[in-house]
Amino acid sequence: MSEHIQAALERPSLIAFVVLFLCGFFVMTTNSNMIKKLIGIYLLQTSVLLLLVTIGVKQNAASVPILTEKHIESPETIAPAAYVNPLPHVLTLTAIVVQVATLGVSLALVAAIYRKYGSLDENEVLQRIE
Amino acid sequence: MIEAHDSLIVRSAGKLLIPLSQLFALYVLFFGQYGPGGGFAGGVILGTSFLLAVLVLGPQAPPCRLAHQLEHGDGVGLMIFVGVGGLCLIGGGTFLDYSNLQIPGWNDEERRSLGIVLTQIGVAADIAVTALSIVFSLGQHHSQEASHE
Amino acid sequence: MRDQLPVILFLVPFATAICLPMVGLKAHGWCRPMALVSLLVMFVLAVGNLLLVLKHGEQSYGFAGWSASASPPLGIVWVNDALASVMMVTISFLASLCLLYSGPLSPATEKPRIVPYYALILLLVSALTGIVFAGDIFNVFVFLEVAALSAYALVALAGGRALIAAFRYLILGTLGSTFYLLGVVFFYATTGTLNMEDICQQFTKNPELLHSKAVVGGMAFLFLGLGIKMALFPLHAWLPGAYTHAPDAISPLLAGLMTKVALYGCVRVLFWGLAAGAQTEQLPALTLLGGLGMVAALAGSLLALAQQELKRMFAYGGISHIGLILIGVSQANQTAFAGSMFYLMNDAIMQAGLFFIAGAAIQHHGARTVADLSRLRRAPWLVTAFIALALSMIGIPPTGGFFGKWHIILGCLEAENYLAVTAIVVSTLLTMAYFQRLFLSMFGHREVVPDSAAGALAPSTKLAVGLTALLVVVLGLCSEPLISIFRETAAGVGL
Numbered sequence: 001m002s003e004h005i006q007a008a009l010e011r012p013s014l015i016a017f018v019v020l021f022l023c024g025f026f027v028m029t030t031n032s033n034m035i036k037k038l039i040g041i042y043l044l045q046t047s048v049l050l051l052l053v054t055i056g057v058k059q060n061a062a063s064v065p066i067l068t069e070k071h072i073e074s075p076e077t078i079a080p081a082a083y084v085n086p087l088p089h090v091l092t093l094t095a096i097v098v099q100v101a102t103l104g105v106s107l108a109l110v111a112a113i114y115r116k117y118g119s120l121d122e123n124e125v126l127q128r129i130e
Numbered sequence: 131m132i133e134a135h136d137s138l139i140v141r142s143a144g145k146l147l148i149p150l151s152q153l154f155a156l157y158v159l160f161f162g163q164y165g166p167g168g169g170f171a172g173g174v175i176l177g178t179s180f181l182l183a184v185l186v187l188g189p190q191a192p193p194c195r196l197a198h199q200l201e202h203g204d205g206v207g208l209m210i211f212v213g214v215g216g217l218c219l220i221g222g223g224t225f226l227d228y229s230n231l232q233i234p235g236w237n238d239e240e241r242r243s244l245g246i247v248l249t250q251i252g253v254a255a256d257i258a259v260t261a262l263s264i265v266f267s268l269g270q271h272h273s274q275e276a277s278h279e
Numbered sequence: 280m281r282d283q284l285p286v287i288l289f290l291v292p293f294a295t296a297i298c299l300p301m302v303g304l305k306a307h308g309w310c311r312p313m314a315l316v317s318l319l320v321m322f323v324l325a326v327g328n329l330l331l332v333l334k335h336g337e338q339s340y341g342f343a344g345w346s347a348s349a350s351p352p353l354g355i356v357w358v359n360d361a362l363a364s365v366m367m368v369t370i371s372f373l374a375s376l377c378l379l380y381s382g383p384l385s386p387a388t389e390k391p392r393i394v395p396y397y398a399l400i401l402l403l404v405s406a407l408t409g410i411v412f413a414g415d416i417f418n419v420f421v422f423l424e425v426a427a428l429s430a431y432a433l434v435a436l437a438g439g440r441a442l443i444a445a446f447r448y449l450i451l452g453t454l455g456s457t458f459y460l461l462g463v464v465f466f467y468a469t470t471g472t473l474n475m476e477d478i479c480q481q482f483t484k485n486p487e488l489l490h491s492k493a494v495v496g497g498m499a500f501l502f503l504g505l506g507i508k509m510a511l512f513p514l515h516a517w518l519p520g521a522y523t524h525a526p527d528a529i530s531p532l533l534a535g536l537m538t539k540v541a542l543y544g545c546v547r548v549l550f551w552g553l554a555a556g557a558q559t560e561q562l563p564a565l566t567l568l569g570g571l572g573m574v575a576a577l578a579g580s581l582l583a584l585a586q587q588e589l590k591r592m593f594a595y596g597g598i599s600h601i602g603l604i605l606i607g608v609s610q611a612n613q614t615a616f617a618g619s620m621f622y623l624m625n626d627a628i629m630q631a632g633l634f635f636i637a638g639a640a641i642q643h644h645g646a647r648t649v650a651d652l653s654r655l656r657r658a659p660w661l662v663t664a665f666i667a668l669a670l671s672m673i674g675i676p677p678t679g680g681f682f683g684k685w686h687i688i689l690g691c692l693e694a695e696n697y698l699a700v701t702a703i704v705v706s707t708l709l710t711m712a713y714f715q716r717l718f719l720s721m722f723g724h725r726e727v728v729p730d731s732a733a734g735a736l737a738p739s740t741k742l743a744v745g746l747t748a749l750l751v752v753v754l755g756l757c758s759e760p761l762i763s764i765f766r767e768t769a770a771g772v773g774l
Contacts, residue, residue, distance in 0.1 A: 028454070034446065041453050048461050055468045066164065088467070091417060093170055095460060097257075098424045102456075104264035105428050106449050109435055111268045113442045122443075129440060202304055205297035212294055225286040227344035 013054040020047035032122045045099045056088030134188030144186035151179040169250030173257030207256025214248045284328045285340045285359045289408045291321045296401035303394030314397040322371040329364040351477045356414035362768045366411045374404045380743035381528030403429040415473040427452045437526040444520035451517040455507030462501025469493045475552040509541035512575035522594040527638030535631030550772045569609030573702035575602025580709035593633045600626045607687035615690020617765035622683025632668045632747030652720040664748035669714045671751040679754035
């Protein structure tokens with residue numbers, strides 16, 4: 001048990017991921033204000049992006065994988081460990097775009113609800129329907 | 131109803147910063163070939179510069195009228211992207227296989243480089259228009275637009 | 280051209296969708312014909328694709344020139360096999376039918392709404408194409424999100440109560456996608472790759488990875504996310520509201536396709552990604568999904584029995600059928616797999632048909648609840664189609680629903696899972712009970728409310744309704760070739 005706790009404490013960004021994830025989930029489920037629910041969802045998605053970036057980290061000052069003349073001349077000097085894996089970053093970019101699109105659609109929806117029912121609180125809106 | 135900002139300082143600073151930020155957006159877009167940046171970041175900065183224009187200079191200023199015209203160009207960025215991919219299809223390869231772009235006299239790497247730049251331009255255009263349309267749809271501009279039609 | 284068919288199938292609706300805003304600026308009237316033509320072209324190409332795949336076998340399509348047969352594959356790979364081609368035919372057929380049906384009923388009568396309506400439908404169809412062909416788990420995420428965003432906006436087009444339903448759908452759907460992404464991240468962290476085939480190979484090479492904490496956690500999140508998307512029983516809360524309040528022309532499209540394609544995605548990840556078929560010890564994930572499927576099958580039909588509104592009842596019926604298909608998938612033998620895939624096809628068509636009838640009943644006869652169904656006595660087309668679809672939903676030969684359920688039950692008997700057989704039988708009895716309610720209300724009671732606004736059905740509505748009813752019977756009669764295709768797919772994956 002204690003070695004698990006020690007391993008966890010050595011990786012602070014993973015603890016940050018868990019804390020943010022749970023915060024986002026809590027904010028999303030317990031608030032009745034629609035904008036606050038959206039903030040919760042945004043926090044949830046951002047925490048997953050934090051995890052994605054964390055697993056793409058290399059410890060010893062790895063550089064960007066760009067092919068230069070030096071590499072073309074002597075391809076045997078390319079050591080994979082010296083270059084950052086670009087895939088997690090690409091996945092993060094795509095997930096950010098998805099997040100922004102979701103935020104856009106959800107804000108437009110909330111604006112339409114507000115224009116129609118005059119309130120941002122879910123319970124009030126449900127009452128005004130009946 | 132958004133009006134132009136009252137303070138002269140903000141308006142003058144806006145007039146200076148907005149063209150600078152658009153230039154920076156183009157720089158980020160083209161620098162994406164060699165470092166961090168690329169279509170997504172460039173498009174976001176471009177869209178934000180137009181939004182800054184709307185917020186600071188008011189909806190009647192020329193940049194804002196340009197922004198409203200741009201809002202109609204919804205699919206243009208994606209059309210560029212899909213167009214480039216389709217051209218690669220026509221050239222005989224798989225989708226987005228830039229080495230099949232039929233440009234005489236260029237070798238493989240130059241074609242791929244051109245293909246990626248065109249794709250990123252399409253992405254930037256699309257994201258700028260999307261950012262604009264998201265914010266315009268939330269505000270009163272939308273109801274004004276609808277009443278004009 | 281033949282090799283590029285998967286991408287062309289994706290590009291046809293997608294390119295039309297992105298050209299529609301420019302076209303809509305100048306000429307509103309062109310939007311609907313353009314959308315219809317593109318979906319019909321897509322249907323023809325999908326049928327052609329199916330014939331080619333049946334003749335030449337499976338095809339792997341590597342994007343941007345990255346070879347699909349390198350191992351490990353470095354680029355994005357799309358898999359074009361028999362199962363995917365059959366799903367493509369179903370999707371394009373249902374989408375074109377829904378567009379035909381929606382002529383007089385669409386909310387697109389006000390000018391500003393026409394362009395977003397057709398553009399969103401085409402985007403939804405192209406995103407579903409992407410999910411069907413996807414060969415790696417991240418592609419499934421991206422296209423799942425695109426499809427879901429289009430669906431949220433389509434549901435909200437009806438205004439009023441649909442806005443709240445769309446908001447609830449959005450919250451739960453985004454939660455599902457976030458969980459799915461988290462699962463993908465865990466899988467990537469463990470295996471270092473996103474390609475389904477590559478993950479499968481890594482798991483067969485070292486099976487102890489399957490029991491490591493990261494993979495178990497990843498599987499839990501992945502299937503939780505997919506479960507929300509396919510409305511598995513406890514996670515189904517968004518479905519009744521969204522399908523009931525969506526515009527009457529959109530409900531068939533959503534009901535027939537959204538949950539079914541998410542279920543298809545789940546099957547792909549299970550069998551092609553996690554090698555659930557080839558593992559000598561069964562994944563506990565399969566047993567868990569089977570158990571949840573049994574609960575869903577029972578709960579869905581029980582809840583449907585208690586509903587008053589027609590569309591809500593059909594929505595709950597859909598939930599019970601998702602449970603049924605999951606029971607079939609989780610038995611891990613060929614018969615049950617083939618039966619459940621066949622039933623998935625049928626369920627898409629049945630759900631679409633039922634919602635076509637519900638929409639026509641609301642628009643032409645004002646019959647929204649079960650009690651109002653007696654107004655439909657004046658509509659012979661609707662009643663005949665309803666009888667055919669009801670026979671298929673309950674599972675009476677010779678309709679397609681019978682053969683699907685038959686093979687699923689045979690598969691459960693083969694796996695000696697008598698609990699599942701009991702669940703399927705009880706669910707069928709409950710389905711019969713709520714259709715009995717509907718029939719009683721339609722024919723049994725005296726006609727209470729006079730038929731004031733019964734207009735004649737438009738020919739396109741008649742065509743859509745008639746075609747779906749005909750198709751469930753035809754599928755039942757021609758079930759053998761399809762079941763053998765699905766059996767071959769199951770054999771290919773190791774079942």
